[in-house]
Amino acid sequence: MAGSSSSWIGSAYLFLQSTCTGVALPALYESSQKRPSIFKALKLALADSTGSMSGVDMLKVHCSHPHLIVQLKFCKRESCRRFLRSYREGSLQKSLQSHLQLSLATSTVPLETELKAGSEHLDSMLKDEDHCLECIHREKPDRLRDEEISELEESLKSLTVHQSINNNVAVKDCIPLSPTALPPSPGSSLSPQVTFTFQGQEFVNRTLLPDDHQKFAKLVSKKWKQVGRSLQRGCRALRDPAIDSLALEYEREGLYEQAYQMLLRFIQSEGKRATIARLVSALEENGLISLAEELLGLHSNEDCS
Incomplete structure:
Protein backbone atom coordinates (compact mmCIF):
# COMPACT_ATOMS: atom_id res chain seq x y z
CA MET A 1 0.00 0.00 0.00
CA ALA A 2 2.83 2.42 0.79
CA GLY A 3 4.20 2.12 -2.71
CA SER A 4 0.89 3.17 -4.23
CA SER A 5 0.16 6.06 -1.87
CA SER A 6 0.52 8.60 -4.68
CA SER A 7 -2.44 7.06 -6.55
CA TRP A 8 -4.61 6.51 -3.46
CA ILE A 9 -8.04 8.11 -3.99
CA GLY A 10 -11.10 8.09 -1.78
CA SER A 11 -14.25 10.06 -1.07
CA ALA A 12 -16.38 10.98 1.93
CA TYR A 13 -19.21 13.31 2.91
CA GLU A 30 -27.35 29.74 -0.70
CA SER A 31 -26.84 33.49 -0.32
CA SER A 32 -24.53 34.77 -3.07
CA GLN A 33 -23.15 37.36 -0.62
CA LYS A 34 -22.36 34.91 2.19
CA ARG A 35 -21.28 31.92 0.07
CA PRO A 36 -17.64 33.09 -0.44
CA SER A 37 -17.24 33.57 3.33
CA ILE A 38 -18.61 30.11 4.12
CA PHE A 39 -16.41 28.57 1.42
CA LYS A 40 -13.30 30.33 2.74
CA ALA A 41 -13.98 29.02 6.25
CA LEU A 42 -14.44 25.46 4.93
CA LYS A 43 -11.29 25.68 2.82
CA LEU A 44 -9.08 26.95 5.64
CA ALA A 45 -10.43 24.47 8.20
CA LEU A 46 -9.87 21.54 5.84
CA ALA A 47 -6.33 22.80 5.18
CA ASP A 48 -5.75 22.92 8.94
CA SER A 49 -6.94 19.32 9.25
CA THR A 50 -4.58 17.90 6.61
CA GLY A 51 -1.70 20.35 7.02
CA SER A 52 -1.88 21.47 3.40
CA MET A 53 -4.11 23.58 1.16
CA SER A 54 -4.06 20.67 -1.30
CA GLY A 55 -4.59 17.87 1.23
CA VAL A 56 -8.27 17.42 0.38
CA ASP A 57 -10.49 18.68 -2.45
CA MET A 58 -14.05 19.90 -2.12
CA LEU A 59 -16.02 18.54 -5.09
CA LYS A 60 -19.43 19.98 -4.22
CA VAL A 61 -21.29 21.61 -1.36
CA HIS A 62 -24.89 20.42 -0.98
CA CYS A 63 -27.57 22.39 0.89
CA SER A 64 -29.94 19.95 2.57
CA HIS A 65 -31.60 21.77 5.45
CA PRO A 66 -30.56 21.73 8.24
CA HIS A 67 -27.28 20.27 6.94
CA LEU A 68 -24.51 21.67 4.80
CA ILE A 69 -22.94 18.60 3.15
CA VAL A 70 -19.41 18.80 1.75
CA GLN A 71 -18.30 16.12 -0.71
CA LEU A 72 -14.60 15.48 -0.16
CA LYS A 73 -11.96 13.86 -2.35
CA PHE A 74 -8.66 12.59 -0.95
CA CYS A 75 -5.73 11.88 -3.27
CA LYS A 76 -3.26 10.66 -0.67
CA ARG A 77 -3.69 8.11 2.08
CA GLU A 78 -1.60 10.10 4.56
CA SER A 79 -3.63 13.26 3.97
CA CYS A 80 -6.79 11.28 4.63
CA ARG A 81 -5.24 9.79 7.78
CA ARG A 82 -4.40 13.27 9.10
CA PHE A 83 -7.93 14.42 8.33
CA LEU A 84 -9.41 11.48 10.24
CA ARG A 85 -7.21 12.15 13.26
CA SER A 86 -8.13 15.83 13.24
CA TYR A 87 -11.80 14.90 12.98
CA ARG A 88 -11.58 12.30 15.73
CA GLU A 89 -9.73 14.62 18.14
CA GLY A 90 -12.20 17.46 17.56
CA SER A 91 -9.57 19.74 16.01
CA LEU A 92 -11.46 20.01 12.71
CA GLN A 93 -14.67 20.97 14.48
CA LYS A 94 -12.89 23.67 16.51
CA SER A 95 -11.15 24.98 13.40
CA LEU A 96 -14.44 25.12 11.48
CA GLN A 97 -16.11 26.98 14.32
CA SER A 98 -13.23 29.43 14.55
CA HIS A 99 -13.04 30.16 10.81
CA LEU A 100 -16.83 30.47 10.51
CA GLN A 101 -16.87 32.86 13.44
CA LEU A 102 -14.27 35.06 11.73
CA SER A 103 -15.84 34.83 8.27
CA LEU A 104 -19.35 35.60 9.48
CA ALA A 105 -18.22 38.15 12.08
CA THR A 106 -20.38 36.51 14.73
CA SER A 107 -19.74 35.62 18.35
CA THR A 108 -19.86 31.84 17.99
CA VAL A 109 -20.93 29.12 15.55
CA PRO A 110 -21.42 25.87 17.50
CA LEU A 111 -21.46 22.86 15.18
CA GLU A 112 -22.50 19.25 15.04
CA THR A 113 -20.62 17.12 12.51
CA GLU A 114 -21.05 13.71 10.93
CA LEU A 115 -18.78 11.85 8.52
CA LYS A 116 -20.01 9.27 6.02
CA ALA A 117 -18.43 7.17 3.27
CA GLY A 118 -21.16 5.56 1.17
CA SER A 119 -23.55 3.85 3.60
CA GLU A 120 -20.94 3.74 6.37
CA HIS A 121 -21.29 6.12 9.33
CA LEU A 122 -17.64 6.68 10.24
CA ASP A 123 -18.25 8.48 13.55
CA SER A 124 -18.95 5.13 15.22
CA MET A 125 -15.69 3.58 14.03
CA LEU A 126 -13.15 6.40 14.28
CA LYS A 127 -10.91 4.46 16.66
CA ASP A 128 -10.36 1.92 13.87
CA GLU A 129 -8.46 4.29 11.63
CA ASP A 130 -7.47 1.70 9.04
CA HIS A 131 -11.06 0.55 8.60
CA CYS A 132 -12.18 4.18 8.10
CA LEU A 133 -9.45 4.58 5.48
CA GLU A 134 -10.68 1.44 3.71
CA CYS A 135 -14.27 2.74 3.67
CA ILE A 136 -13.18 6.09 2.23
CA HIS A 137 -10.86 4.43 -0.30
CA ARG A 138 -13.67 2.14 -1.41
CA GLU A 139 -15.86 5.15 -2.26
CA LYS A 140 -14.44 6.66 -5.43
CA PRO A 141 -15.57 10.20 -6.32
CA ASP A 142 -18.63 10.11 -8.57
CA ARG A 143 -18.11 13.58 -10.04
CA LEU A 144 -15.53 16.12 -11.08
CA ARG A 145 -15.21 19.32 -9.10
CA ASP A 146 -18.38 21.40 -9.38
CA GLU A 147 -18.06 24.52 -11.50
CA GLU A 148 -19.29 26.62 -8.58
CA ILE A 149 -16.44 25.30 -6.41
CA SER A 150 -13.87 26.16 -9.08
CA GLU A 151 -15.24 29.72 -9.26
CA LEU A 152 -15.09 30.06 -5.47
CA GLU A 153 -11.49 28.76 -5.50
CA GLU A 154 -10.52 31.45 -7.99
CA SER A 155 -12.36 34.12 -5.99
CA LEU A 156 -10.49 33.08 -2.85
CA LYS A 157 -7.14 33.30 -4.65
CA SER A 158 -8.04 36.76 -5.99
CA LEU A 159 -9.12 37.88 -2.52
CA THR A 160 -5.80 36.76 -1.03
CA VAL A 161 -3.85 38.70 -3.67
CA HIS A 162 -6.10 41.74 -3.18
CA GLN A 163 -5.57 41.66 0.60
CA SER A 164 -1.80 41.43 0.07
CA ILE A 165 -1.85 44.46 -2.24
CA ASN A 166 -4.02 46.42 0.20
CA ASN A 167 -1.66 45.65 3.06
CA ASN A 168 1.26 47.05 1.07
CA VAL A 169 -0.70 50.16 0.02
CA ALA A 170 -1.71 50.72 3.64
CA VAL A 171 1.97 50.99 4.54
CA LYS A 172 2.35 54.11 2.39
CA ASP A 173 -0.77 55.78 3.81
CA CYS A 174 -0.15 54.81 7.42
CA ILE A 175 0.85 57.34 10.08
CA PRO A 176 2.78 55.26 12.61
CA LEU A 177 1.92 55.69 16.27
CA SER A 178 5.60 55.44 17.04
CA PRO A 179 8.79 55.51 14.94
CA THR A 180 9.64 52.09 16.35
CA ALA A 181 7.74 48.88 16.91
CA LEU A 182 5.44 48.81 19.91
CA PRO A 183 6.04 46.03 22.47
CA PRO A 184 3.23 43.61 23.27
CA SER A 185 1.05 44.25 26.28
CA PRO A 186 1.23 41.50 28.90
CA GLY A 187 -1.56 38.99 28.31
CA SER A 188 -2.85 40.87 25.27
CA SER A 189 -4.50 38.79 22.54
CA LEU A 190 -4.09 41.54 19.97
CA SER A 191 -1.24 41.83 17.48
CA PRO A 192 1.94 42.55 19.42
CA GLN A 193 2.82 45.53 17.22
CA VAL A 194 0.95 48.21 15.32
CA THR A 195 3.85 48.94 12.99
CA PHE A 196 7.34 47.56 12.58
CA THR A 197 10.48 48.62 10.76
CA PHE A 198 12.20 46.62 8.05
CA GLN A 199 15.08 48.02 5.99
CA GLY A 200 14.23 51.54 7.12
CA GLN A 201 10.58 51.30 6.09
CA GLU A 202 7.52 51.21 8.33
CA PHE A 203 5.08 48.33 7.73
CA VAL A 204 1.65 47.75 9.18
CA ASN A 205 1.63 44.61 11.27
CA ARG A 206 -0.99 41.95 10.50
CA THR A 207 -1.71 38.34 11.17
CA LEU A 208 -0.20 35.83 8.75
CA LEU A 209 -2.24 35.03 5.65
CA PRO A 210 -2.53 31.69 3.80
CA ASP A 211 -0.44 33.25 1.02
CA ASP A 212 2.37 34.02 3.52
CA HIS A 213 2.16 30.46 4.81
CA GLN A 214 2.54 28.89 1.37
CA LYS A 215 5.32 31.24 0.23
CA PHE A 216 7.28 30.57 3.41
CA ALA A 217 6.99 26.79 3.01
CA LYS A 218 7.97 27.00 -0.64
CA LEU A 219 10.99 29.27 -0.26
CA VAL A 220 12.54 28.72 3.18
CA SER A 221 14.12 25.36 2.23
CA LYS A 222 16.54 23.79 4.73
CA LYS A 223 16.53 26.80 7.07
CA TRP A 224 12.99 26.16 8.30
CA LYS A 225 14.36 24.66 11.53
CA GLN A 226 16.44 27.74 12.33
CA VAL A 227 13.45 29.98 11.70
CA GLY A 228 11.34 27.72 13.91
CA ARG A 229 13.85 28.02 16.74
CA SER A 230 13.75 31.80 16.41
CA LEU A 231 9.93 31.70 16.54
CA GLN A 232 9.90 29.34 19.54
CA ARG A 233 10.71 32.20 21.90
CA GLY A 234 7.32 32.93 23.42
CA CYS A 235 5.66 30.04 21.55
CA ARG A 236 5.15 26.89 23.62
CA ALA A 237 4.10 24.83 20.61
CA LEU A 238 7.59 25.09 19.10
CA ARG A 239 9.65 24.45 22.21
CA ASP A 240 12.12 21.56 22.13
CA PRO A 241 11.76 18.83 21.04
CA ALA A 242 8.77 19.91 18.91
CA ILE A 243 10.81 21.04 15.89
CA ASP A 244 12.91 17.89 15.72
CA SER A 245 9.73 15.82 16.09
CA LEU A 246 8.17 17.63 13.13
CA ALA A 247 11.30 16.99 11.06
CA LEU A 248 11.04 13.25 11.72
CA GLU A 249 7.26 13.03 11.31
CA TYR A 250 7.25 14.72 7.90
CA GLU A 251 10.67 13.62 6.65
CA ARG A 252 9.18 11.57 3.81
CA GLU A 253 6.99 14.46 2.62
CA GLY A 254 10.01 16.76 2.18
CA LEU A 255 11.08 20.26 3.14
CA TYR A 256 7.91 22.03 1.97
CA GLU A 257 5.67 19.97 4.24
CA GLN A 258 8.08 20.21 7.19
CA ALA A 259 8.21 24.00 6.90
CA TYR A 260 4.44 24.20 6.35
CA GLN A 261 3.70 22.13 9.45
CA MET A 262 6.10 24.15 11.60
CA LEU A 263 4.47 27.46 10.67
CA LEU A 264 1.00 25.92 10.95
CA ARG A 265 1.79 24.92 14.54
CA PHE A 266 2.99 28.48 15.24
CA ILE A 267 -0.19 30.00 13.75
CA GLN A 268 -2.55 27.62 15.56
CA SER A 269 -0.78 28.18 18.88
CA GLU A 270 -0.38 31.96 18.70
CA GLY A 271 -3.65 32.95 17.00
CA LYS A 272 -3.78 36.72 16.48
CA ARG A 273 -0.23 36.99 17.82
CA ALA A 274 1.09 35.02 14.83
CA THR A 275 2.03 38.16 12.95
CA ILE A 276 4.09 39.10 9.91
CA ALA A 277 6.40 41.14 12.17
CA ARG A 278 7.39 38.09 14.21
CA LEU A 279 8.03 36.01 11.09
CA VAL A 280 10.05 38.76 9.39
CA SER A 281 12.14 39.17 12.54
CA ALA A 282 12.87 35.43 12.59
CA LEU A 283 13.80 35.52 8.89
CA GLU A 284 16.13 38.48 9.43
CA GLU A 285 17.77 36.69 12.34
CA ASN A 286 18.62 33.77 10.04
CA GLY A 287 19.79 35.78 7.03
CA LEU A 288 16.67 35.16 4.92
CA ILE A 289 16.29 38.78 3.85
CA SER A 290 15.10 37.95 0.35
CA LEU A 291 12.25 35.82 1.71
CA ALA A 292 11.25 38.60 4.12
CA GLU A 293 11.15 41.01 1.17
CA GLU A 294 9.00 38.54 -0.76
CA LEU A 295 6.47 38.28 2.06
CA LEU A 296 6.29 42.06 2.35
CA GLY A 297 5.77 42.48 -1.40
CA LEU A 298 9.01 44.37 -1.99
CA HIS A 299 9.87 42.31 -5.06
CA SER A 300 8.42 39.43 -7.05
CA ASN A 301 11.55 37.31 -7.18
CA GLU A 302 10.78 33.86 -5.79
CA ASP A 303 14.38 32.87 -5.30
CA CYS A 304 15.67 33.33 -1.81
CA SER A 305 18.97 32.51 -0.19
Whole structure:
Protein backbone atom coordinates (compact mmCIF):
# COMPACT_ATOMS: atom_id res chain seq x y z
CA MET A 1 0.00 0.00 0.00
CA ALA A 2 2.83 2.42 0.79
CA GLY A 3 4.20 2.12 -2.71
CA SER A 4 0.89 3.17 -4.23
CA SER A 5 0.16 6.06 -1.87
CA SER A 6 0.52 8.60 -4.68
CA SER A 7 -2.44 7.06 -6.55
CA TRP A 8 -4.61 6.51 -3.46
CA ILE A 9 -8.04 8.11 -3.99
CA GLY A 10 -11.10 8.09 -1.78
CA SER A 11 -14.25 10.06 -1.07
CA ALA A 12 -16.38 10.98 1.93
CA TYR A 13 -19.21 13.31 2.91
CA LEU A 14 -18.88 15.78 5.78
CA PHE A 15 -22.24 16.83 7.29
CA LEU A 16 -22.32 20.15 9.15
CA GLN A 17 -25.17 21.58 11.21
CA SER A 18 -25.15 24.69 13.35
CA THR A 19 -26.76 24.18 16.75
CA CYS A 20 -27.33 27.94 17.02
CA THR A 21 -30.90 28.80 16.00
CA GLY A 22 -29.77 32.08 14.48
CA VAL A 23 -27.23 30.48 12.11
CA ALA A 24 -28.57 28.27 9.31
CA LEU A 25 -25.55 27.19 7.27
CA PRO A 26 -27.49 26.02 4.17
CA ALA A 27 -29.35 29.33 3.97
CA LEU A 28 -26.11 31.27 4.36
CA TYR A 29 -24.40 29.20 1.66
CA GLU A 30 -27.35 29.74 -0.70
CA SER A 31 -26.84 33.49 -0.32
CA SER A 32 -24.53 34.77 -3.07
CA GLN A 33 -23.15 37.36 -0.62
CA LYS A 34 -22.36 34.91 2.19
CA ARG A 35 -21.28 31.92 0.07
CA PRO A 36 -17.64 33.09 -0.44
CA SER A 37 -17.24 33.57 3.33
CA ILE A 38 -18.61 30.11 4.12
CA PHE A 39 -16.41 28.57 1.42
CA LYS A 40 -13.30 30.33 2.74
CA ALA A 41 -13.98 29.02 6.25
CA LEU A 42 -14.44 25.46 4.93
CA LYS A 43 -11.29 25.68 2.82
CA LEU A 44 -9.08 26.95 5.64
CA ALA A 45 -10.43 24.47 8.20
CA LEU A 46 -9.87 21.54 5.84
CA ALA A 47 -6.33 22.80 5.18
CA ASP A 48 -5.75 22.92 8.94
CA SER A 49 -6.94 19.32 9.25
CA THR A 50 -4.58 17.90 6.61
CA GLY A 51 -1.70 20.35 7.02
CA SER A 52 -1.88 21.47 3.40
CA MET A 53 -4.11 23.58 1.16
CA SER A 54 -4.06 20.67 -1.30
CA GLY A 55 -4.59 17.87 1.23
CA VAL A 56 -8.27 17.42 0.38
CA ASP A 57 -10.49 18.68 -2.45
CA MET A 58 -14.05 19.90 -2.12
CA LEU A 59 -16.02 18.54 -5.09
CA LYS A 60 -19.43 19.98 -4.22
CA VAL A 61 -21.29 21.61 -1.36
CA HIS A 62 -24.89 20.42 -0.98
CA CYS A 63 -27.57 22.39 0.89
CA SER A 64 -29.94 19.95 2.57
CA HIS A 65 -31.60 21.77 5.45
CA PRO A 66 -30.56 21.73 8.24
CA HIS A 67 -27.28 20.27 6.94
CA LEU A 68 -24.51 21.67 4.80
CA ILE A 69 -22.94 18.60 3.15
CA VAL A 70 -19.41 18.80 1.75
CA GLN A 71 -18.30 16.12 -0.71
CA LEU A 72 -14.60 15.48 -0.16
CA LYS A 73 -11.96 13.86 -2.35
CA PHE A 74 -8.66 12.59 -0.95
CA CYS A 75 -5.73 11.88 -3.27
CA LYS A 76 -3.26 10.66 -0.67
CA ARG A 77 -3.69 8.11 2.08
CA GLU A 78 -1.60 10.10 4.56
CA SER A 79 -3.63 13.26 3.97
CA CYS A 80 -6.79 11.28 4.63
CA ARG A 81 -5.24 9.79 7.78
CA ARG A 82 -4.40 13.27 9.10
CA PHE A 83 -7.93 14.42 8.33
CA LEU A 84 -9.41 11.48 10.24
CA ARG A 85 -7.21 12.15 13.26
CA SER A 86 -8.13 15.83 13.24
CA TYR A 87 -11.80 14.90 12.98
CA ARG A 88 -11.58 12.30 15.73
CA GLU A 89 -9.73 14.62 18.14
CA GLY A 90 -12.20 17.46 17.56
CA SER A 91 -9.57 19.74 16.01
CA LEU A 92 -11.46 20.01 12.71
CA GLN A 93 -14.67 20.97 14.48
CA LYS A 94 -12.89 23.67 16.51
CA SER A 95 -11.15 24.98 13.40
CA LEU A 96 -14.44 25.12 11.48
CA GLN A 97 -16.11 26.98 14.32
CA SER A 98 -13.23 29.43 14.55
CA HIS A 99 -13.04 30.16 10.81
CA LEU A 100 -16.83 30.47 10.51
CA GLN A 101 -16.87 32.86 13.44
CA LEU A 102 -14.27 35.06 11.73
CA SER A 103 -15.84 34.83 8.27
CA LEU A 104 -19.35 35.60 9.48
CA ALA A 105 -18.22 38.15 12.08
CA THR A 106 -20.38 36.51 14.73
CA SER A 107 -19.74 35.62 18.35
CA THR A 108 -19.86 31.84 17.99
CA VAL A 109 -20.93 29.12 15.55
CA PRO A 110 -21.42 25.87 17.50
CA LEU A 111 -21.46 22.86 15.18
CA GLU A 112 -22.50 19.25 15.04
CA THR A 113 -20.62 17.12 12.51
CA GLU A 114 -21.05 13.71 10.93
CA LEU A 115 -18.78 11.85 8.52
CA LYS A 116 -20.01 9.27 6.02
CA ALA A 117 -18.43 7.17 3.27
CA GLY A 118 -21.16 5.56 1.17
CA SER A 119 -23.55 3.85 3.60
CA GLU A 120 -20.94 3.74 6.37
CA HIS A 121 -21.29 6.12 9.33
CA LEU A 122 -17.64 6.68 10.24
CA ASP A 123 -18.25 8.48 13.55
CA SER A 124 -18.95 5.13 15.22
CA MET A 125 -15.69 3.58 14.03
CA LEU A 126 -13.15 6.40 14.28
CA LYS A 127 -10.91 4.46 16.66
CA ASP A 128 -10.36 1.92 13.87
CA GLU A 129 -8.46 4.29 11.63
CA ASP A 130 -7.47 1.70 9.04
CA HIS A 131 -11.06 0.55 8.60
CA CYS A 132 -12.18 4.18 8.10
CA LEU A 133 -9.45 4.58 5.48
CA GLU A 134 -10.68 1.44 3.71
CA CYS A 135 -14.27 2.74 3.67
CA ILE A 136 -13.18 6.09 2.23
CA HIS A 137 -10.86 4.43 -0.30
CA ARG A 138 -13.67 2.14 -1.41
CA GLU A 139 -15.86 5.15 -2.26
CA LYS A 140 -14.44 6.66 -5.43
CA PRO A 141 -15.57 10.20 -6.32
CA ASP A 142 -18.63 10.11 -8.57
CA ARG A 143 -18.11 13.58 -10.04
CA LEU A 144 -15.53 16.12 -11.08
CA ARG A 145 -15.21 19.32 -9.10
CA ASP A 146 -18.38 21.40 -9.38
CA GLU A 147 -18.06 24.52 -11.50
CA GLU A 148 -19.29 26.62 -8.58
CA ILE A 149 -16.44 25.30 -6.41
CA SER A 150 -13.87 26.16 -9.08
CA GLU A 151 -15.24 29.72 -9.26
CA LEU A 152 -15.09 30.06 -5.47
CA GLU A 153 -11.49 28.76 -5.50
CA GLU A 154 -10.52 31.45 -7.99
CA SER A 155 -12.36 34.12 -5.99
CA LEU A 156 -10.49 33.08 -2.85
CA LYS A 157 -7.14 33.30 -4.65
CA SER A 158 -8.04 36.76 -5.99
CA LEU A 159 -9.12 37.88 -2.52
CA THR A 160 -5.80 36.76 -1.03
CA VAL A 161 -3.85 38.70 -3.67
CA HIS A 162 -6.10 41.74 -3.18
CA GLN A 163 -5.57 41.66 0.60
CA SER A 164 -1.80 41.43 0.07
CA ILE A 165 -1.85 44.46 -2.24
CA ASN A 166 -4.02 46.42 0.20
CA ASN A 167 -1.66 45.65 3.06
CA ASN A 168 1.26 47.05 1.07
CA VAL A 169 -0.70 50.16 0.02
CA ALA A 170 -1.71 50.72 3.64
CA VAL A 171 1.97 50.99 4.54
CA LYS A 172 2.35 54.11 2.39
CA ASP A 173 -0.77 55.78 3.81
CA CYS A 174 -0.15 54.81 7.42
CA ILE A 175 0.85 57.34 10.08
CA PRO A 176 2.78 55.26 12.61
CA LEU A 177 1.92 55.69 16.27
CA SER A 178 5.60 55.44 17.04
CA PRO A 179 8.79 55.51 14.94
CA THR A 180 9.64 52.09 16.35
CA ALA A 181 7.74 48.88 16.91
CA LEU A 182 5.44 48.81 19.91
CA PRO A 183 6.04 46.03 22.47
CA PRO A 184 3.23 43.61 23.27
CA SER A 185 1.05 44.25 26.28
CA PRO A 186 1.23 41.50 28.90
CA GLY A 187 -1.56 38.99 28.31
CA SER A 188 -2.85 40.87 25.27
CA SER A 189 -4.50 38.79 22.54
CA LEU A 190 -4.09 41.54 19.97
CA SER A 191 -1.24 41.83 17.48
CA PRO A 192 1.94 42.55 19.42
CA GLN A 193 2.82 45.53 17.22
CA VAL A 194 0.95 48.21 15.32
CA THR A 195 3.85 48.94 12.99
CA PHE A 196 7.34 47.56 12.58
CA THR A 197 10.48 48.62 10.76
CA PHE A 198 12.20 46.62 8.05
CA GLN A 199 15.08 48.02 5.99
CA GLY A 200 14.23 51.54 7.12
CA GLN A 201 10.58 51.30 6.09
CA GLU A 202 7.52 51.21 8.33
CA PHE A 203 5.08 48.33 7.73
CA VAL A 204 1.65 47.75 9.18
CA ASN A 205 1.63 44.61 11.27
CA ARG A 206 -0.99 41.95 10.50
CA THR A 207 -1.71 38.34 11.17
CA LEU A 208 -0.20 35.83 8.75
CA LEU A 209 -2.24 35.03 5.65
CA PRO A 210 -2.53 31.69 3.80
CA ASP A 211 -0.44 33.25 1.02
CA ASP A 212 2.37 34.02 3.52
CA HIS A 213 2.16 30.46 4.81
CA GLN A 214 2.54 28.89 1.37
CA LYS A 215 5.32 31.24 0.23
CA PHE A 216 7.28 30.57 3.41
CA ALA A 217 6.99 26.79 3.01
CA LYS A 218 7.97 27.00 -0.64
CA LEU A 219 10.99 29.27 -0.26
CA VAL A 220 12.54 28.72 3.18
CA SER A 221 14.12 25.36 2.23
CA LYS A 222 16.54 23.79 4.73
CA LYS A 223 16.53 26.80 7.07
CA TRP A 224 12.99 26.16 8.30
CA LYS A 225 14.36 24.66 11.53
CA GLN A 226 16.44 27.74 12.33
CA VAL A 227 13.45 29.98 11.70
CA GLY A 228 11.34 27.72 13.91
CA ARG A 229 13.85 28.02 16.74
CA SER A 230 13.75 31.80 16.41
CA LEU A 231 9.93 31.70 16.54
CA GLN A 232 9.90 29.34 19.54
CA ARG A 233 10.71 32.20 21.90
CA GLY A 234 7.32 32.93 23.42
CA CYS A 235 5.66 30.04 21.55
CA ARG A 236 5.15 26.89 23.62
CA ALA A 237 4.10 24.83 20.61
CA LEU A 238 7.59 25.09 19.10
CA ARG A 239 9.65 24.45 22.21
CA ASP A 240 12.12 21.56 22.13
CA PRO A 241 11.76 18.83 21.04
CA ALA A 242 8.77 19.91 18.91
CA ILE A 243 10.81 21.04 15.89
CA ASP A 244 12.91 17.89 15.72
CA SER A 245 9.73 15.82 16.09
CA LEU A 246 8.17 17.63 13.13
CA ALA A 247 11.30 16.99 11.06
CA LEU A 248 11.04 13.25 11.72
CA GLU A 249 7.26 13.03 11.31
CA TYR A 250 7.25 14.72 7.90
CA GLU A 251 10.67 13.62 6.65
CA ARG A 252 9.18 11.57 3.81
CA GLU A 253 6.99 14.46 2.62
CA GLY A 254 10.01 16.76 2.18
CA LEU A 255 11.08 20.26 3.14
CA TYR A 256 7.91 22.03 1.97
CA GLU A 257 5.67 19.97 4.24
CA GLN A 258 8.08 20.21 7.19
CA ALA A 259 8.21 24.00 6.90
CA TYR A 260 4.44 24.20 6.35
CA GLN A 261 3.70 22.13 9.45
CA MET A 262 6.10 24.15 11.60
CA LEU A 263 4.47 27.46 10.67
CA LEU A 264 1.00 25.92 10.95
CA ARG A 265 1.79 24.92 14.54
CA PHE A 266 2.99 28.48 15.24
CA ILE A 267 -0.19 30.00 13.75
CA GLN A 268 -2.55 27.62 15.56
CA SER A 269 -0.78 28.18 18.88
CA GLU A 270 -0.38 31.96 18.70
CA GLY A 271 -3.65 32.95 17.00
CA LYS A 272 -3.78 36.72 16.48
CA ARG A 273 -0.23 36.99 17.82
CA ALA A 274 1.09 35.02 14.83
CA THR A 275 2.03 38.16 12.95
CA ILE A 276 4.09 39.10 9.91
CA ALA A 277 6.40 41.14 12.17
CA ARG A 278 7.39 38.09 14.21
CA LEU A 279 8.03 36.01 11.09
CA VAL A 280 10.05 38.76 9.39
CA SER A 281 12.14 39.17 12.54
CA ALA A 282 12.87 35.43 12.59
CA LEU A 283 13.80 35.52 8.89
CA GLU A 284 16.13 38.48 9.43
CA GLU A 285 17.77 36.69 12.34
CA ASN A 286 18.62 33.77 10.04
CA GLY A 287 19.79 35.78 7.03
CA LEU A 288 16.67 35.16 4.92
CA ILE A 289 16.29 38.78 3.85
CA SER A 290 15.10 37.95 0.35
CA LEU A 291 12.25 35.82 1.71
CA ALA A 292 11.25 38.60 4.12
CA GLU A 293 11.15 41.01 1.17
CA GLU A 294 9.00 38.54 -0.76
CA LEU A 295 6.47 38.28 2.06
CA LEU A 296 6.29 42.06 2.35
CA GLY A 297 5.77 42.48 -1.40
CA LEU A 298 9.01 44.37 -1.99
CA HIS A 299 9.87 42.31 -5.06
CA SER A 300 8.42 39.43 -7.05
CA ASN A 301 11.55 37.31 -7.18
CA GLU A 302 10.78 33.86 -5.79
CA ASP A 303 14.38 32.87 -5.30
CA CYS A 304 15.67 33.33 -1.81
CA SER A 305 18.97 32.51 -0.19
